Amino acid sequence: MKLAIMRTKDKAEESVAMAREMGFEVMFASPLELEELDTPAFWRFVEELEAGRVGRVMVTSSTAVKYMFKLLEKRGKATSVFTLLNRRGVIAIGPVTADAAKAKWLKVEAVPEKFTSDGLVRLLEGKVSKDETVWVIRSDQGSDVIRKGLEAMGAKVEEVPVYALRRSEPDRALLDMYYFTVHGGIDAFAFTSSMSAKAFIEEGERKYGVREFGTSLNAAIIGAIGEPTKRTLESMGIDVDVMPKDATFEGLLKALMDHIRQRE
Structure with missing residues (x-):
C-alpha cells in the first residue's frame, strides 16, 4: 500500500x-517550505513578557515552538524568556506541540481535548476575563478561528507569527x-x-x-x-x-x- x-x-x-x-x-x-520570521511583533511580545504584562500564551504547533526558541537563542534570551513563561506555562494545541515544548523545558499549562484551533477556543470558555490579552504564537498562515473565538468572549488577541509557510x-x-x-x-x-x-x-x-x-x-x-x-x-x-x-x-x-x- x-x-x-x-x-x-x-x-x-x-x-x-x-x-x-x-x-x-x-x-x-x-x-511548502518554512521561513523564519524575525519581526517587531515577536520582540514586542518578549518586551511585554519581561515587563510582566503577558498572561495566557497559546502555541499552535511544534514548529512554532521550534522557531520561537531559535529567535530567542539568536539574542541569547531563550533561558530567561522560557523561565518567565514557565511561571504560568503555555497552552499547547495538542500533544505533539506539548512534547516539543517540554523538550525545550517549557512548561505546558493545558492541552485541549480536541487538538484544533476550535479546541483551543473551547478550552478557554468561561475562563477568559473581559479585555484580557491572549498571545498566540503561530505561523503567518491559518484560520482566524482562535482570534474570532476569543474576541467573542471579550478577550484581546495578539497574534505573533514566528515562521512563514511558502509554496x-x-x-x-x-x-x-x-x-x-x-x-x-x-x-x-x-x-x-x-x-x-x-x-x-x-x-x-x-x-x-x-x-x-x-x-x-x-x-x-x-x-x-x-x-x-x-x-x-x-x-x-x-x-x-x-x-x-x-x-x-x-x-x-x-x-x-x-x-x-x-x-x-
Missing part, C-alpha cells in the same frame, strides 16, 4: 519512519508525486494541512487539468488530518474518506490503516 505524505521537509524523517513502521510504502514530498518550487520528489497521482501507483494520500492540500492540488491542476487531476486523486483513498483540511479538500472537489478523531499525524496514519484493513 503506497501512501503519499505531504509535510514540510523538517518532518520528513520522522514521518516516513512512522508510516513505514505501520506498514506503508511511502512517497514523501513537500509543496516551494517543485523538486524531483514532488514532481514524481504529481506524475504517479495521475498515472497510477499511489493508493492513499495523507493531507496534513489546508495549505499543503491547496498548494498540491492547485499545482497538479495546472499541470494536468482540473478534471484529470481531480479524478485521479478521487480514485485513491484520501485522508485529512482535521476539519479545516477536510473542508479545503471538499471545496476543491476532493472526496475525503478518512479523518481521525484526534488531529495528529499519527492519528491520521492509524485511521488510514484501519480504513484500508476494513476494505480488505
Whole structure:
C-alpha cells in the first residue's frame, strides 16, 4: 500500500519512519517550505513578557515552538524568556506541540481535548476575563478561528507569527508525486494541512487539468488530518474518506490503516 505524505521537509524523517513502521510504502514530498520570521511583533511580545504584562500564551504547533526558541537563542534570551513563561506555562494545541515544548523545558499549562484551533477556543470558555490579552504564537498562515473565538468572549488577541509557510518550487520528489497521482501507483494520500492540500492540488491542476487531476486523486483513498483540511479538500472537489478523531499525524496514519484493513 503506497501512501503519499505531504509535510514540510523538517518532518520528513520522522514521518516516513512512522508510516513505514505501520506498514506503508511511502512517497514523501513537500509543496511548502518554512521561513523564519524575525519581526517587531515577536520582540514586542518578549518586551511585554519581561515587563510582566503577558498572561495566557497559546502555541499552535511544534514548529512554532521550534522557531520561537531559535529567535530567542539568536539574542541569547531563550533561558530567561522560557523561565518567565514557565511561571504560568503555555497552552499547547495538542500533544505533539506539548512534547516539543517540554523538550525545550517549557512548561505546558493545558492541552485541549480536541487538538484544533476550535479546541483551543473551547478550552478557554468561561475562563477568559473581559479585555484580557491572549498571545498566540503561530505561523503567518491559518484560520482566524482562535482570534474570532476569543474576541467573542471579550478577550484581546495578539497574534505573533514566528515562521512563514511558502509554496516551494517543485523538486524531483514532488514532481514524481504529481506524475504517479495521475498515472497510477499511489493508493492513499495523507493531507496534513489546508495549505499543503491547496498548494498540491492547485499545482497538479495546472499541470494536468482540473478534471484529470481531480479524478485521479478521487480514485485513491484520501485522508485529512482535521476539519479545516477536510473542508479545503471538499471545496476543491476532493472526496475525503478518512479523518481521525484526534488531529495528529499519527492519528491520521492509524485511521488510514484501519480504513484500508476494513476494505480488505
